[in-house]
Amino acid sequence: MDEPMPGAPTAAAEVAQAHQAAREVFDVVGTKWALSVIEALGADTRRYGELHRQVTGISHRLLTATLRQLEQHGVVERTLHPTVPPRTEYRLTPAGQELQHTINGFCRWSRRHLDEILAARRRSEQA
Amino acid sequence: MDEPMPGAPTAAAEVAQAHQAAREVFDVVGTKWALSVIEALGADTRRYGELHRQVTGISHRLLTATLRQLEQHGVVERTLHPTVPPRTEYRLTPAGQELQHTINGFCRWSRRHLDEILAARRRSEQA
């Protein structure tokens, strides 16, 4: 099906790469808490404890893991102030802010269609 | 900050409900394969086997489970043609198409920032 490596990127190869890129992102935002954390970060900087209080229900470990993963993908920037007690601040990178903007699309969609969603779910739960 | 409005929904309550709605959606699209499947569905209808080939790496079981979950949330519509051999077609509902539009925002974002993402990851992998 695929051609034997022409050396130059084919259109199909670009599509495949785009898909792979999307999958990369899907794996990141597809984490249980990633979307909530990005949304919670807002426009300004947040401290670790603030986020922990804001994202209701997230565990200590998972907040750390999620933040690290987002940091590793260039979505979140971490700044450690070497004071005592320590003070760590998280903020979205410019790329992360764009991503947040996209995520807000989800929020708007969910508000627009919440009733449909709940109706569809209740219908299926009766079976 | 917020005024006590008895009987009427306060701004805080609306925000809380919006958050809950968002979390509902996050739980759906936060599944490992949901985003990929929605993206793969495109604009026209797709058969089960087509999707299985298109979403590389997904298992038989998980494709079924993901489709069922999306169906239960009013994102996907399933049509079974009682022929032999059976022919099942999946398509996005109107709401699902809107959702796909939002998801395409992720794809565009991932393509725009792929180099940053990979750079940030390789940087963190060296540590």
Added chain:
DNA sequence: CGGGATCCTTCCCGATACTG
């Protein structure tokens, strides 16, 4: 061809305790 049911493995996640 579509998809349910079962088994079995993996690893995610939460609770707890400890460090700087």
Added chain:
DNA sequence: CAGTATCGGGAAGGATCCCG
């Protein structure tokens, strides 16, 4: 305050078989 380390239970996910 802001994490890291460890461990156990349970869910997620893959492979396989079977049925319409």
